[in-house]
Amino acid sequence: MGVAIEVDNVIKRYGDHTVINGLSLDIKPGEFFTLLGPSGCGKTTLLRMIIGFNTIEGGEIRVDGQVINKIPTNRRNMGMVFQNYAVFPHMNVRDNVAYGLKTRKVDKAERRRRADEMLKMVKIDQYADRMPAQLSGGQQQRVALARAIVIQPDVLLMDEPLSNLDAKLRVEMRNVIKRIQHQVGITTVYVTHDQEEALSVSDRIAVMHDGVIQQIDTPKRIYLRPANEFVAGFIGLTNFLPADNDGGTLDFGCGYRVPVTTLREGAQKAVTVAARPEEITIHPAGEPGIPGEIRSSVFLGTSTHYFVALNAEKEVEVTVPSDLSDTLADGTKVALRILPDKVNIFNRESHTSLIREGV
Amino acid sequence: MNKRQKIAPVWRVLTLIVLALFVIFVVYPLILILYRSILDPKTNSITMENFTRFFTRKYYTNTLKNSFKVTVVATLIAATLGLLMAYITRQVKIRGTKTLNILIVVSYLSPPFIGAYAWIQLLGRNGIITGFFNKLFGIQLPGIYGFAGIVLVFSLQSFPLVYMYVCGALENLDNSLNEAAESLGASNFQRVTGIILPLILPTVLASSLLVFMRVFSDFGTPMLIGEGYRTFPVVLYNQFMGEVTNDNYFAAALCVIILFITLVFFFLQRWIAQRHSYSMSALKPMQPREVRPLSKALCYLFVYGVVFLGMLPQVTVIITSFLKESTPGMFTNEFSLVNYRTIFSKNPLVIPNTYLFGLCAIVLVVVIGTLISYLSVRKRSVLTSTVDTLTMLPYIIPGSVLGIAFLYAFAKPPLALTGTAAIIIVALTVRRMPYTIRSATAIVGQISPSIEEASISLGASEVRSFGEIMVPMMMPGVIAGAIMSWVTVISELSSSIMLYRASTQTLTVSVYTEVIRDCFGNAAAYSTVLTATSVLSMLLFFKLTGKRSISV
Structure with missing residues (x-):
């Protein structure tokens, strides 16, 4: 039927x-x-x-x-x-x-x-x-x-x-x-x-x-x-971060570089990285990562939601599975890293995906 | 989303039929009037003579002035009374509001000239109250005629319209607006003048203009109680029906003048209603509250007093209908059914005529009105919009003008309708149509288009969906509206009086002709039958709809 x-x-x-x-x-x-x-x-x-x-x-x-x-x-x-x-x-x-x-x-x-x-x-x-x-x-x-x-x-x-x-x-x-x-x-x-x-x-x-x-x-x-x-932004919550593609390695400036395996051959230099809140991890300030400062946090039960300011305009959202350790206080300086296999990467001009087939 | 959808041929054909009917029965007669107003009676050449004649003679222009004077004063009084009545009954707990509502509507629905004649019975030269004071003080009071008499009758007869509209607006005013004002520190006075009045003012203005149009074009009242005080509609009626001066072309010019005036006020009313209306719907309407005993007593006195005055003509008429007349106009204290016996034997057709014409008109109004409102909401096209606009025309045409227009248009074949029942039924239908369409349009608007789409997706054709889904869903509202239409249709005078013959005489016409002939006893009996019918219909309306108030 x-x-x-x-x-x-x-x-x-x-x-x-x-x-x-x-x-x-x-x-x-x-x-x-x-x-x-x-x-x-x-x-x-x-x-x-x-x-x-x-x-x-x-x-x-x-x-x-x-x-x-x-x-x-x-x-x-x-x-x-x-x-x-x-x-x-x-x-x-x-x-x-x-x-x-x-x-x-x-x-x-x-x-x-x-x-x-x-x-x-x-x-x-x-x-x-x-x-x-x-x-x-x-x-x-x-x-x-x-x-x-x-x-x-x-x-x-x-x-x-x-x-x-x-x-x-x-x-x-x-x-x-x-x-x-x-x-x-x-x-x-x-x-x-x-x-x-x-x-x-x-x-x-x-x-x-x-x-x-x-x-x-x-x-x-x-x-x-x-x-x-558009799809990345419409479905779920997504942080968009500008980066340079240096032959398969993402360079976020500020010294943070990550190699990725999912990029398709011949991808352009100027890219936008789309990372969902659960695809970003928080590390102590000074470690490799994008430097930021905790603005505020919301406890949601299974996870804790952080608003992290990267600079005056840019703010990203990060979720961390909840545990009994202390919630990071507002104003704490941190370093953010992405999960390289999970994030999506788009051409900054055409906004289309640069992820290769099959991953 | 469904702009410019395709319209099935069947709807197109129906729209064209309705359009044709309106062209024949509204547009064509009106054009005839316009045409005749600029014809020279002797030479049949185009001329402005008829209008110049009107505007250059003081005798005629004075009637226009008089009309404006009584109308403005009566409208102001009616608006004040209606507004106060509505506000008090909404704000103060008053016992018997439901009964009061019925009485108010009844006093509104009875033809104004009955009020005029009843007030003559009470306050006229030989009136009951006048007689009482004359005897008491040994004087000879002149009685209430002319300006004061007309204003008295119109004010008491028209305040219900403002009352009903304002009640509706107050019902939609959410109490939280009051509470918000109070919480922000507004005093009672500030709250009423700063919040409530501005919100209901558009309604007050709109309904006042309706009163204005109605009062301005009514001729029965000034005819009876005006005596030397001539108003415009009286001259119009005399020009057309009068035995001495009968100038059809001049009468046509008068029709055009009054049409122009009502048209101006209609657009003024529309403009106010559109520009200054707030869309409100109350989740929690204002509740009547308890007030101090003194204010409460004053409120009771006012509300019951106004309703009493409004009902007094009706009561007078009902009582006198059961009394024997010694000489015309002089009633004895003897109870008798002689008046009823007379009216039933005199012209036994009157009551059946009234009911039959009323029923036929209602059926036509409901069928055509439902169809038009459906088409103009759901099958919007240039054609249906045209029909929609055309059907509003009768709204601004005074009844007497419509009557005259019909007599012009349907005197000769192919549509020789003069003197038939058909011409009266059509006139009643046309006059009531705008009101029915307006309420039916509101009903269609409340039904979601997807209901019909659901039916079509389940395999029903458009016509079948209309018949099986839309019509049954619209029926409760339409029937309720039809009852109100019925009450207004059977008390219609101004066009029937132009169109009737002995064989097509109705109740209102009979009341009028009997009053003119000084047969007050018969008039009272006819009028009582009419009132009884209206009251019973109203009770049926309340029973069926479970509503406590009414909109006309």
């Missing part, structure tokens, strides 16, 4: 304003594919082009090899879960779930059987006769999910389905979504601006910015090996 979606060089225009200009991506059958990006990056626009709420001004979208540009939404056989649930408030839970079966002229008994089966799957069968107003946000989102899946769509589309839920429910619901998607095996396109959510549910992620895809990769590679500075 599951079909492939090919987005081929599509263009979206509103009047003279081009939002997406020639975007392509392939989604594999049965894949959980996420469009991730800041608001206004065009991810929802693209999703709405796939389902048909937005027109396509150029290029084509193929589902299972068939061009769908001109097929009206109600005949595309795609299920959609909306940010605000969009549960029909005047129908009870069962009727909501069965609505798509009704439009497909499934007979009444069969409708009820399949709706109830689906309600059991999302674990709200005990609320089948309730009205949506009597349900919590999480329960309503389960109704919306059941309603979208029960029609056995070719594709399931989700537009920020968790952003209206509180933090705890968000984690719970994303596991529900992941489990059910896995069970049903349906090709899923998921839109979110929440990177943690994207990393936790997706098979693959496309990071978007200004209508352009920055990187398509597995969550792990997106996080550990971002393709460019």
Whole structure:
């Protein structure tokens, strides 16, 4: 089960304003594919082009090899879960779930059987006769999910389905979504601006910015090996440090030099090093490293977070696993070193990754 | 996100149908009026003669002056009363607020001229109260007519409008604003003048301008109680309907003048509403609080006093409807149902007509209004925006002008509607349409577009989604609005009075004609039937919506 979606060089225009200009991506059958990006990056626009709420001004979208540009939404056989649930408030839970079966002229008994089966799957069968107003946000989102899946769509589309839920429910619901998607095996396109959510549910992620895809990769590679500075900065917390590449050795000035093995052949001299807070270590002042001074610290339980000033403008964030030793006092002079195999290195001009393939 | 989406042909066709209807029933009659206003009655050539005639004769320009005078004074009084009433009922715990609300709305919804005629019963030359004082002091009071009479009737009849709007605004004012002001050291006086008043001032102004437009174009009241004090609408009515002077082209010019004035005030109102409105919604509205006994007594006295005065005409009418008349206008103290017997036997069509026309108009208003508001919110295009703007036109057209325009437009085939029930139903529909569209638009706006998208993604067509999802979701709000429309439609006078024939006579028209004929007993009985219908409808409204206040 599951079909492939090919987005081929599509263009979206509103009047003279081009939002997406020639975007392509392939989604594999049965894949959980996420469009991730800041608001206004065009991810929802693209999703709405796939389902048909937005027109396509150029290029084509193929589902299972068939061009769908001109097929009206109600005949595309795609299920959609909306940010605000969009549960029909005047129908009870069962009727909501069965609505798509009704439009497909499934007979009444069969409708009820399949709706109830689906309600059991999302674990709200005990609320089948309730009205949506009597349900919590999480329960309503389960109704919306059941309603979208029960029609056995070719594709399931989700537009920020968790952003209206509180933090705890968000984690719970994303596991529900992941489990059910896995069970049903349906090709899923998921839109979110929440990177943690994207990393936790997706098979693959496309990071978007200004209508352009920055990187398509597995969550792990997106996080550990971002393709460019935008991805590195958008996913997680990253410190950007300027350095010179001296034939495979990074020179941070101030006498601190580190050899790295991950750089690709012929990498430029001027580079930017992207180091996550856990990829920097703190050492006593005077030892090799970038000199800095502790500004402040925050104890976060599993780790302690330090803000370290390198000079008047530049400040970096470093996390250190917590232990019982004393927290470094504000004003302490320190030396910072990076973990050379973990950090990412970008071309300072083009902002693209200089890490070689396979590491 | 969905700017410039493609619009399905079915919506386009519906929009065109609605557009055609509005062109035929609003635009065309108005253009006829404009055209006739610049025609010479004898030669049929283009001329400004009709306007020059109006503006060069003191007799006519005085009526305009008079109209402005009564309207300004009545509006100021109504605004003050409405504002005070709303603020006091919001701030002070007053028992029976719900009943008071119903009474206030009832006094607003009854046609103003009924108030005029009732006040003549009370304070006129032979009025009950006048008679009492005359006897007591052995004098001969002149009675309340002219300027004072008109202002009295309009003020008491219009304050509810300001009251309802300001109540709505106060309801949306979060109490934390009050608390913030207090915590920052503001005294009670500073808090009211510095925080509350500025926040509700736009609402007060906007509703005052509505009062202004309404009062300015009403002709029934000055007709009855004005006597020698002639206002503009009275002259307009006389020019058109009068048996002595009947100059259609001159009447058309008068229509254009009043249209121009209401248009100016409409844009003024819009400008104020847009420029000076704050979007507020209260999580925790202001709660009534306990106050010192003396202030409390004063508040009770004021609130109940104003409502009493507002309701007094209604009460007078209801009581006199059950009394026997000895001579016209002189009621005995004898209880009798003779008035009711008379009105039921005289023209048995009146009550069925009223209900039937009202129902037909409401059905039309609801169906078309719902459709227009849906189209103009969800299927925005140049075409739907045009329809949306056109449907606002009747808002500024005084009823009498619409009546005259209809008589001009539909006297001859292919649309010979004069004297039919259809012409009255259409007039009522057109007059009520802007209000229904405005409230239905608000309802559509509150429904998230994704609800409809969900339905479409589940395989329903656009039309089916509209029918199965949007319509049921809009219904509760629309029905509530329809009840209010019903109450206003059955008490409509100014266009029906122009369009009626004996066979299409309605309650309000009957009240008016009976008053003019000095058959006060019959008028009172007709009026009581009307009031009873309004009150029952209002109770139904409260029952259905569970609301405690109303917006018209």
